[in-house]
Amino acid sequence: MTAAPSALERYLSHLTHERRLSGHTVAAYRRDGELLARLSEGRDPALLATADIRRFLARLHGEGLSPRSLARVLSAWRGFLDHLAKRGELAANPCAGVRPPKAPRELPQALSPDEAVRLVAIEDDSDAGLRDRALFELAYSCGLRVSELTGLDTGAIDAAAGEVRVTGKGSKTRVVPVGRPALEAVARWLPVRERLAAPDERALFVGRRGKRLSPREVQRVVKRRAALAGLPVDVHPHMLRHSFASHVLQSSGDLRAVQEMLGHASIASTQVYTHLDFQHLAKVYDAAHPRAKRKR
Numbered sequence: 001m002t003a004a005p006s007a008l009e010r011y012l013s014h015l016t017h018e019r020r021l022s023g024h025t026v027a028a029y030r031r032d033g034e035l036l037a038r039l040s041e042g043r044d045p046a047l048l049a050t051a052d053i054r055r056f057l058a059r060l061h062g063e064g065l066s067p068r069s070l071a072r073v074l075s076a077w078r079g080f081l082d083h084l085a086k087r088g089e090l091a092a093n094p095c096a097g098v099r100p101p102k103a104p105r106e107l108p109q110a111l112s113p114d115e116a117v118r119l120v121a122i123e124d125d126s127d128a129g130l131r132d133r134a135l136f137e138l139a140y141s142c143g144l145r146v147s148e149l150t151g152l153d154t155g156a157i158d159a160a161a162g163e164v165r166v167t168g169k170g171s172k173t174r175v176v177p178v179g180r181p182a183l184e185a186v187a188r189w190l191p192v193r194e195r196l197a198a199p200d201e202r203a204l205f206v207g208r209r210g211k212r213l214s215p216r217e218v219q220r221v222v223k224r225r226a227a228l229a230g231l232p233v234d235v236h237p238h239m240l241r242h243s244f245a246s247h248v249l250q251s252s253g254d255l256r257a258v259q260e261m262l263g264h265a266s267i268a269s270t271q272v273y274t275h276l277d278f279q280h281l282a283k284v285y286d287a288a289h290p291r292a293k294r295k296r
Contacts, residue, residue, distance in 0.1 A: 007045055008033040011083050032076035045084055050094045053077065057100060070100040110246040111231070111239060116140055118229045119222075119240070120181075127192050132221055134182070134189035135205055135213075138164070139237060141182035143244035143261055145169075146215045146237040152204040154193075159183050176261050 012030055015021045021029075039056040040048060057070055065073070078095040085093045111119065120136040122129055139149055148166045157164045157178065164178050186204075197203070198210035205213045218237050226235035233239075248261070 007084055007089065008037065008080065011080050014083060029076050029080070032073050033080055035073065036077050036080070045081060046090050048081075048094045050096070050098060053094050053098050057098070061101060067101045074098060074100050109233060109239060109242070111233070111235070111243040113243075113247055115231055115233075116240070116243045116247070119226055119231060119235065122225060127196060130185075130189045130192050131205060132225055134185040135218065135221070136225070136240065137182035137185040138178065139240040140244055141179040142166070142176045143241045143248075144176070145241060146218050149237070150203070150205060150213050150215055150218060153202040154190075154204050155202075156204060157183075157186060159187065174261075 008030070011033065012026055015026050015029060016023075036045075036056070039059065040052065053074075057074065060070060060073065061067075074095060078093065081090060081093045081095055084090045120133070120140050122133040122136065124130070124133070135149065138144065138152075139146075142164055144164075144166060145168065148168055151167060152164070156166070162178050162180075162183065163175050165173060165175050167173050193204070193206060196208075196210050197206045201210060201212065203212035207213050207217055215237070222235055222237050222240075226233075245261075
Protein backbone atom coordinates (compact mmCIF):
# COMPACT_ATOMS: atom_id res chain seq x y z
CA MET A 1 0.00 0.00 0.00
CA THR A 2 1.43 3.39 -1.05
CA ALA A 3 1.82 5.96 1.72
CA ALA A 4 -0.16 9.19 1.36
CA PRO A 5 1.94 12.11 0.12
CA SER A 6 3.26 14.41 2.81
CA ALA A 7 2.01 17.96 3.27
CA LEU A 8 5.17 19.24 1.60
CA GLU A 9 4.76 16.91 -1.40
CA ARG A 10 1.16 18.05 -1.83
CA TYR A 11 2.28 21.67 -1.72
CA LEU A 12 5.02 21.08 -4.29
CA SER A 13 2.48 19.34 -6.54
CA HIS A 14 0.26 22.42 -6.20
CA LEU A 15 3.16 24.69 -7.21
CA THR A 16 3.98 22.49 -10.19
CA HIS A 17 0.55 21.68 -11.61
CA GLU A 18 -1.70 24.52 -10.49
CA ARG A 19 0.62 27.50 -10.21
CA ARG A 20 2.88 26.11 -12.96
CA LEU A 21 6.12 27.35 -11.44
CA SER A 22 9.39 26.35 -13.06
CA GLY A 23 11.23 23.22 -12.01
CA HIS A 24 14.07 25.35 -10.65
CA THR A 25 11.69 27.35 -8.45
CA VAL A 26 9.89 24.24 -7.19
CA ALA A 27 13.27 22.67 -6.34
CA ALA A 28 14.13 25.74 -4.24
CA TYR A 29 10.80 25.45 -2.38
CA ARG A 30 11.55 21.76 -1.78
CA ARG A 31 14.93 22.57 -0.22
CA ASP A 32 13.41 25.17 2.08
CA GLY A 33 10.52 22.87 3.01
CA GLU A 34 12.90 20.03 3.81
CA LEU A 35 14.96 22.46 5.90
CA LEU A 36 11.85 23.27 7.95
CA ALA A 37 11.19 19.55 8.44
CA ARG A 38 14.78 19.01 9.59
CA LEU A 39 14.73 21.89 12.05
CA SER A 40 11.38 20.77 13.48
CA GLU A 41 12.61 17.16 13.62
CA GLY A 42 9.76 15.97 11.45
CA ARG A 43 6.95 17.37 13.60
CA ASP A 44 3.54 17.87 12.06
CA PRO A 45 3.40 21.48 10.72
CA ALA A 46 0.11 21.88 12.62
CA LEU A 47 2.08 21.66 15.87
CA LEU A 48 4.50 24.49 15.02
CA ALA A 49 4.19 27.80 16.85
CA THR A 50 5.54 31.26 16.10
CA ALA A 51 8.20 30.76 18.77
CA ASP A 52 9.44 27.70 16.86
CA ILE A 53 9.80 29.68 13.64
CA ARG A 54 11.73 32.42 15.44
CA ARG A 55 14.00 29.80 17.05
CA PHE A 56 14.67 28.11 13.70
CA LEU A 57 15.62 31.43 12.10
CA ALA A 58 17.89 32.29 15.01
CA ARG A 59 19.62 28.94 14.64
CA LEU A 60 20.14 29.44 10.90
CA HIS A 61 21.43 32.94 11.55
CA GLY A 62 23.87 31.53 14.08
CA GLU A 63 25.04 29.01 11.48
CA GLY A 64 26.00 31.90 9.21
CA LEU A 65 23.00 32.22 6.90
CA SER A 66 22.79 35.77 5.59
CA PRO A 67 19.78 38.02 6.25
CA ARG A 68 18.92 37.85 2.54
CA SER A 69 18.91 34.05 2.60
CA LEU A 70 16.89 34.04 5.82
CA ALA A 71 14.30 36.26 4.18
CA ARG A 72 14.03 33.82 1.26
CA VAL A 73 13.67 30.83 3.58
CA LEU A 74 11.03 32.58 5.69
CA SER A 75 9.10 33.54 2.55
CA ALA A 76 9.11 29.90 1.39
CA TRP A 77 7.95 28.67 4.80
CA ARG A 78 5.23 31.31 4.91
CA GLY A 79 3.91 30.24 1.50
CA PHE A 80 3.91 26.57 2.46
CA LEU A 81 2.14 27.12 5.77
CA ASP A 82 -0.31 29.59 4.22
CA HIS A 83 -1.29 26.86 1.78
CA LEU A 84 -1.93 24.44 4.64
CA ALA A 85 -3.94 27.06 6.56
CA LYS A 86 -6.17 27.70 3.55
CA ARG A 87 -6.81 23.96 3.32
CA GLY A 88 -7.83 23.90 6.97
CA GLU A 89 -4.80 21.87 8.06
CA LEU A 90 -3.50 24.69 10.28
CA ALA A 91 -5.42 26.94 12.65
CA ALA A 92 -3.08 29.82 11.79
CA ASN A 93 0.21 30.39 10.01
CA PRO A 94 3.00 30.46 12.65
CA CYS A 95 5.10 32.63 10.27
CA ALA A 96 2.61 35.49 10.56
CA GLY A 97 4.29 38.51 12.10
CA VAL A 98 7.78 36.99 11.94
CA ARG A 99 10.38 39.11 10.16
CA PRO A 100 13.92 38.18 9.21
CA PRO A 101 16.86 40.35 10.32
CA LYS A 102 17.40 43.32 8.07
CA ALA A 103 20.15 42.96 5.52
CA PRO A 104 22.65 45.82 5.38
CA ARG A 105 22.27 47.65 2.09
CA GLU A 106 25.66 47.97 0.49
CA LEU A 107 26.29 50.98 -1.70
CA PRO A 108 27.50 49.93 -5.14
CA GLN A 109 30.75 51.47 -6.26
CA ALA A 110 30.70 54.37 -8.70
CA LEU A 111 33.27 55.50 -11.20
CA SER A 112 34.62 59.01 -10.96
CA PRO A 113 33.54 61.32 -13.80
CA ASP A 114 37.00 60.99 -15.38
CA GLU A 115 36.89 57.19 -15.14
CA ALA A 116 33.39 57.09 -16.63
CA VAL A 117 34.51 59.18 -19.62
CA ARG A 118 37.58 56.96 -20.08
CA LEU A 119 35.33 53.91 -20.20
CA VAL A 120 32.63 55.18 -22.54
CA ALA A 121 34.79 57.24 -24.94
CA ILE A 122 35.93 54.21 -26.96
CA GLU A 123 38.25 55.10 -29.83
CA ASP A 124 37.58 52.08 -32.03
CA ASP A 125 35.93 52.36 -35.46
CA SER A 126 35.41 48.61 -35.88
CA ASP A 127 31.86 47.25 -35.90
CA ALA A 128 32.22 46.10 -32.29
CA GLY A 129 33.84 49.37 -31.28
CA LEU A 130 31.03 51.48 -32.69
CA ARG A 131 28.45 49.27 -31.02
CA ASP A 132 30.21 49.32 -27.66
CA ARG A 133 30.62 53.10 -27.79
CA ALA A 134 26.89 53.52 -28.41
CA LEU A 135 26.06 50.95 -25.75
CA PHE A 136 28.23 52.56 -23.08
CA GLU A 137 27.31 56.15 -23.93
CA LEU A 138 23.63 55.29 -23.69
CA ALA A 139 24.06 53.39 -20.43
CA TYR A 140 25.93 56.28 -18.81
CA SER A 141 23.78 59.01 -20.35
CA CYS A 142 20.48 57.49 -19.20
CA GLY A 143 21.33 55.34 -16.17
CA LEU A 144 19.74 52.23 -17.65
CA ARG A 145 19.75 48.78 -16.09
CA VAL A 146 21.55 46.23 -18.27
CA SER A 147 18.25 44.43 -18.93
CA GLU A 148 16.70 47.72 -20.05
CA LEU A 149 19.66 48.40 -22.29
CA THR A 150 19.55 45.02 -24.01
CA GLY A 151 15.76 45.23 -24.22
CA LEU A 152 15.79 48.39 -26.35
CA ASP A 153 14.44 48.15 -29.88
CA THR A 154 15.44 50.42 -32.75
CA GLY A 155 12.35 52.61 -32.36
CA ALA A 156 12.96 53.31 -28.67
CA ILE A 157 15.09 56.42 -29.24
CA ASP A 158 13.57 59.69 -30.45
CA ALA A 159 16.68 61.52 -31.62
CA ALA A 160 14.77 64.71 -32.44
CA ALA A 161 13.33 64.95 -28.93
CA GLY A 162 16.49 63.60 -27.29
CA GLU A 163 14.60 60.88 -25.42
CA VAL A 164 14.55 57.13 -25.01
CA ARG A 165 11.49 55.11 -24.04
CA VAL A 166 12.49 52.39 -21.57
CA THR A 167 10.58 49.38 -20.25
CA GLY A 168 11.80 48.71 -16.71
CA LYS A 169 10.86 46.52 -13.77
CA GLY A 170 7.24 45.46 -13.62
CA SER A 171 6.89 46.29 -17.34
CA LYS A 172 6.66 49.97 -16.39
CA THR A 173 7.58 52.41 -19.12
CA ARG A 174 9.44 55.66 -18.54
CA VAL A 175 10.95 58.30 -20.81
CA VAL A 176 14.53 59.36 -20.07
CA PRO A 177 16.55 62.21 -21.63
CA VAL A 178 19.50 61.22 -23.82
CA GLY A 179 22.64 63.35 -24.03
CA ARG A 180 24.19 64.53 -27.29
CA PRO A 181 27.29 62.24 -27.14
CA ALA A 182 25.03 59.21 -26.73
CA LEU A 183 22.79 60.29 -29.63
CA GLU A 184 25.83 60.79 -31.85
CA ALA A 185 27.26 57.39 -30.89
CA VAL A 186 23.93 55.68 -31.62
CA ALA A 187 23.69 57.47 -34.99
CA ARG A 188 27.13 56.09 -35.95
CA TRP A 189 26.15 52.59 -34.83
CA LEU A 190 22.79 52.37 -36.64
CA PRO A 191 24.17 51.86 -40.20
CA VAL A 192 26.44 49.11 -38.89
CA ARG A 193 23.55 47.57 -37.01
CA GLU A 194 21.43 47.51 -40.19
CA ARG A 195 24.15 45.52 -41.91
CA LEU A 196 24.71 43.07 -39.05
CA ALA A 197 21.20 42.47 -37.71
CA ALA A 198 19.39 39.28 -38.63
CA PRO A 199 16.18 39.62 -40.67
CA ASP A 200 13.24 40.79 -38.56
CA GLU A 201 15.52 41.48 -35.56
CA ARG A 202 14.21 44.55 -33.71
CA ALA A 203 16.96 44.88 -31.09
CA LEU A 204 18.98 48.09 -31.07
CA PHE A 205 22.12 46.25 -29.98
CA VAL A 206 23.07 42.98 -31.67
CA GLY A 207 26.01 40.60 -31.44
CA ARG A 208 28.08 38.82 -34.07
CA ARG A 209 25.21 36.52 -35.03
CA GLY A 210 22.89 39.43 -35.61
CA LYS A 211 20.72 38.65 -32.60
CA ARG A 212 19.89 40.74 -29.54
CA LEU A 213 22.76 41.10 -27.08
CA SER A 214 22.23 39.32 -23.75
CA PRO A 215 22.98 40.95 -20.38
CA ARG A 216 25.78 38.43 -19.90
CA GLU A 217 27.42 39.51 -23.16
CA VAL A 218 27.22 43.15 -22.07
CA GLN A 219 28.91 42.24 -18.79
CA ARG A 220 31.79 40.63 -20.66
CA VAL A 221 32.13 43.60 -23.00
CA VAL A 222 32.20 46.09 -20.10
CA LYS A 223 34.92 44.16 -18.29
CA ARG A 224 37.03 43.88 -21.45
CA ARG A 225 36.71 47.57 -22.31
CA ALA A 226 37.41 48.59 -18.71
CA ALA A 227 40.63 46.61 -18.77
CA LEU A 228 41.65 48.25 -22.06
CA ALA A 229 40.91 51.66 -20.52
CA GLY A 230 43.22 50.83 -17.63
CA LEU A 231 40.56 51.18 -14.95
CA PRO A 232 41.71 49.76 -11.61
CA VAL A 233 38.29 48.49 -10.50
CA ASP A 234 36.14 45.48 -11.29
CA VAL A 235 33.70 47.31 -13.56
CA HIS A 236 30.26 45.93 -14.38
CA PRO A 237 27.28 47.45 -16.27
CA HIS A 238 25.42 48.42 -13.09
CA MET A 239 28.36 50.63 -12.15
CA LEU A 240 27.57 52.87 -15.12
CA ARG A 241 23.99 53.23 -13.86
CA HIS A 242 25.23 54.09 -10.39
CA SER A 243 27.78 56.53 -11.78
CA PHE A 244 25.03 58.27 -13.77
CA ALA A 245 22.90 58.68 -10.63
CA SER A 246 25.79 59.87 -8.48
CA HIS A 247 27.10 62.38 -11.00
CA VAL A 248 23.70 63.85 -11.87
CA LEU A 249 22.80 64.12 -8.21
CA GLN A 250 26.11 65.72 -7.27
CA SER A 251 25.59 68.33 -9.97
CA SER A 252 21.89 69.03 -9.47
CA GLY A 253 20.93 67.92 -5.97
CA ASP A 254 17.54 66.99 -7.45
CA LEU A 255 16.78 63.67 -5.78
CA ARG A 256 13.25 63.41 -7.21
CA ALA A 257 14.40 63.88 -10.80
CA VAL A 258 17.08 61.21 -10.39
CA GLN A 259 14.47 58.89 -8.89
CA GLU A 260 12.26 59.30 -11.96
CA MET A 261 15.11 58.79 -14.41
CA LEU A 262 16.24 55.63 -12.61
CA GLY A 263 12.68 54.28 -12.49
CA HIS A 264 12.72 53.77 -8.70
CA ALA A 265 9.28 53.26 -7.16
CA SER A 266 10.52 54.64 -3.82
CA ILE A 267 12.77 57.61 -3.22
CA ALA A 268 14.36 55.60 -0.40
CA SER A 269 15.85 53.33 -3.08
CA THR A 270 17.41 56.36 -4.73
CA GLN A 271 18.92 57.55 -1.45
CA VAL A 272 20.62 54.19 -0.94
CA TYR A 273 21.58 53.85 -4.57
CA THR A 274 23.49 57.09 -4.65
CA HIS A 275 26.43 58.14 -2.50
CA LEU A 276 24.44 60.76 -0.63
CA ASP A 277 25.34 61.26 2.97
CA PHE A 278 22.97 62.69 5.54
CA GLN A 279 24.58 66.11 5.54
CA HIS A 280 24.02 66.55 1.81
CA LEU A 281 20.40 65.41 2.13
CA ALA A 282 19.92 67.87 4.97
CA LYS A 283 21.28 70.72 2.84
CA VAL A 284 18.93 69.84 -0.03
CA TYR A 285 16.02 69.68 2.41
CA ASP A 286 16.91 72.96 4.12
CA ALA A 287 17.23 74.75 0.79
CA ALA A 288 14.09 73.35 -0.78
CA HIS A 289 11.46 72.79 1.91
CA PRO A 290 9.51 75.92 2.95
CA ARG A 291 8.95 74.58 6.47
CA ALA A 292 12.62 73.72 6.96
CA LYS A 293 13.92 77.27 6.87
CA ARG A 294 14.74 78.61 10.28
CA LYS A 295 13.66 82.06 11.34
CA ARG A 296 16.54 84.45 11.66
